[in-house]
Amino acid sequence: MLYKTIGKERINLFFAVVYFYFAICFSILFFTIGFILYQKYDMRRQNKLKQQFIIMISEKQNLLLEEQYFDRQHIEVLKNQLVNLNKLISFEKALAHFEENEQLPIYLSQLEPVIKSLVIEYQQKDQMEQAYLAKFIATYAAKGKWHHPFIYKTLVAYLENATIYLRENILLATYQQPDSKWIISVFRYLTDNQLFHHPKLIQDGLLNYPYDYDSLIDELWEKRDTFHQPIVLGLIGYITYKSDRYKEVFYQLLQENQLDLEEKIRLIRYFRRHYYEKAESLLLDLANDKQDEIRIVAVNALSKYHSERVISTLKRALTDSNFYVRRNASQSLLEMGVSESELLDVLHGHDRYAKEMLRYHLQLEGRIFK
C-alpha cells in the first residue's frame, strides 16, 4: 500500500476501515474522560445525599427516643427514594455513619416495610443492582430484625440465572435471618442447578449466622443428602467450628466405606478439634490407610489423643514414605508433649528422613539448637 503499484480502491478501503476504528476509539476516549469527570461530580453528589440522609436519620432517631414514634411518611419517602440505586448507596453510607450508635437497631427495626417494598422494586433491575440490595440486607437484617419471609422469598426468586456475586450476596442475606428454610432453599437451588459455590464461602458465610446455630446445624444436616458436595463440605467445616454435638454422627459416618475422600478428610479434621475417645481407634486405623491424603490428616488429628498406642503409631508414621505424613507425625508428637527421651530411638535411629523431620520440629520449639 506504500507503493504506487497498489490500487486506489484498496487504499480507500483500508483507510475507511482505519477511520472507522479511529472514530470508535475516539468515542471511547471521550467517554472515558467524561466518565472520570462524572465520577468526581457523582462523588460530590453522593456526599451531599449522604449528609441529607444523616440529618434525616438523626431526626428520626431522636423522635424514636423521645416519643417512640415513627411517622409513616418517612417510610413512604424511603420507599420512593431508595428505589434509586444511587440513593440507596448514599443511604447505606449514612447508616454506616451511625454504626456505633446504640439507637441504630431501633431505627432499623422500623424499616422492614421499606425493605419489603424494595425487594419487589429491585426485581425489575439488573443483577448487579439486585446483588447490591442483597448485600445491603445482609449488612443490616440482623440488627433491624428484618425477618419477614416475604423478603427472603423474593430474594430467592432473584436466583434465576444469577451471577456468583448475586448468589453469594443472597446467601449472606439469608444467613442474617433465623429461618433455616431460606438457607436450605438457596442450597437446594445451587444443588439442582449444579452451581458451584466454594465450600469456604459456604462455611465462612454460615459462621455469620447470629441466631441459634445448634438448631440451624441440625436442620441443615438433616437435609444434607439433598445438597451437592461443595455445600456438604462447607457444612461440615461449619459444624467443626461451631458444634461438638456431632461426634457420634461423624464417627458413624467416617466408618462408611463409600464416603467421598474430601468429606472423609473434613470429618477427620472434626476429631482433631473435638476430642472423642471412641474415635481414637478409628483414627489409628486411618493413620495406616492406603491413601496418602487420609494418612496425612489422620496423623495430624491424632495430636489430640495422647496414649501409648498413638505415640507408637506416630513414631511409625515418622518413617512413612510420604513427606507430609512424616511432617504431621512429628508435629503431633511434639504438640502432645512427648519428651525427647521418649523420642531417642528415632533421633538415634537409622531412618534419616524421620530424624531430619523430628530434629527440625524440635529445633523450631527451641528444644534443641544445632
Add this chain to the structure above:
Amino acid sequence: MNLFIERFMDVVALIFISYMLLYTTFLFLYVLIGAVRLYEKNRMLKLKNEIKHEYYMPISIIMAAYNEEVTIVDSVKNLLNLDYKLFEIIIIDDGSTDKTVEKLLEAFPFVQINRPIHRKIMCKDALVIYETTIKNIKITLIQKENGGKGDALNLGINASSYPYFVTIDADSLLQRNSLEKIIQPVLADERVIAVGGMVRVAQCVEMVNGEVMDYRIPRNLVVGMQVMEYDRSFLASRIFLDQFSGNLIISGAFGLFKKDVVIAAGGYHTNIIGEDMELVMRLHTFMLNNQRNYRVAYCPEAICWSQMPENIRDVIKQRRRWHIGLFQSLLSYPIMFTRFPHKAVSFFSYLYYWLFELLGPFIEVFGLATILLALSFDLLNVPFMINLFLIYTCYGILLSLTAFFQRVYTQGLKLHGSDVMIALLMVMIEIAIFRYFLSLIRVSAFIGYRKKRCQWGKITRKKHNSKTIEYT
C-alpha cells in the same frame, strides 16, 4: 527487472495491508472490549459485586531474588502489611553476590534452621535455611546455589506449605489488598488454575504501608514512556484475552498458581529465559492434553508496582530477554496449534503472539526496508505513506491515552493537572519513536543469546518510594 520489482512490491503491499488491518482490528477489539469490561468491573466494585470475606485460602508468597540488596528489605516489609489473614513468605536467594542475604538478616530476626524440604520438582539444593515469624506470618529465607530464576522458584514451590502460591519479584510492591483480590477468581470459579495480577510502574507511586498515597507520571523519559506502553499493551490485551481464558503470559512479577497443577505439569523450566510465559503455556497444554476443564484468569484489580529500567541500556537488556523468552516459549508449544486449533486460546492467543508479538518487529523492519527499496525505484507513494504514518501514530496515541485514562478511573487515582500534559507528551514520543526503537531491539535480540541462557536479567535498582510503619 522493473516489472519484477513492481510485482514484488504489489505482493508485499497486499501482505502489509492485510497484516496492518488485522493488527488494527486486534487493537480495536482490545480497546473496545477492555473499555466495556473495565466499566463493568468498576460498577461491580461500586455495587459490592465481589467475593469479599474475612478469611480466604492460605497462600505462599514466593520471592526469588538475585542481587536485590537495594529493594528486598522494603519489599518484604511491604508484604507484612498486606490485608490478608493467612500467608507465608518464602524468599529464595539464588546465590546473590551482593549483600541481599546480609540485609535481610539485619532487618529481620531470622534463625538458622535445619529444615527438610520435600523435593516435588527438580531444583538445586538449599544451602542454608533461616526462619522467623513476624505478625503471625512465617518468613523463610533459603540460600541456594545460583541456578536461575526458574530453579529458585521451583525450590520455593517445594518449600511452600499452602495449596496456592504467588510469585513476586524482589523489587515489587504489592498493594494492601492485592492478595485478597488475586484469590477472588479462585473462589468464584473452581476451574481457575492461575491468575495474573496487574503489573504497574513503581516509579509512579509513593506508597505508605501498602497504600498509594500519590501518583505521578515520572519525569524520566525512559520510565514515562514505559508507563504509557504498559498501559496500552498490557491492560487492554490481557483483558481481551481473558474473555476466553487466553492469556499466555502471567508476569513473574505477580501471579497466583494452584500448586498441585504446577507440580503435576513439572514446575518451572530452568533452561529457558521466559520461564513465566513458558509455565503458563505448559499449563494450557497440560490441561488441554488431559482434557481438563480449566481457566487462566486475569485480575486487573490485584495490583503490583514493579520497578522499570530507568536507562536505555537496561531497557535494551530487558526487552531482548523478553523477546528471546517469547521465542523460546512459542517454539516449545507448537502442539497448541497443531493439536488444538479449534480452541480460542490456540487460534487467537497463540496466533496473536506469533504474528504480532514475535514476528511483528521483523515485519515492521522488513516493511521499512521495502519502503527504502520502493523509494529507490520511484515506486513509493509518498503522500500515502505520510498519511499512513500520521494516522497510525494518531491511532496509537488514541489507544494509549484511552488505556491511561481507563486505569486512572478504575483505580481511583488522583491525577495532577501537569501529569495529563506529561502523559500526552510521553505517549506521542512513545508511539512515534520509542515503539520503533523497541522493534529494532527485539529484532536484534537473538544476536549472541545462547551465551546468556538461564542467567538472571538484571537492571539497575533504586530504593522504593515506600514507607512502612515498624512491623514488630
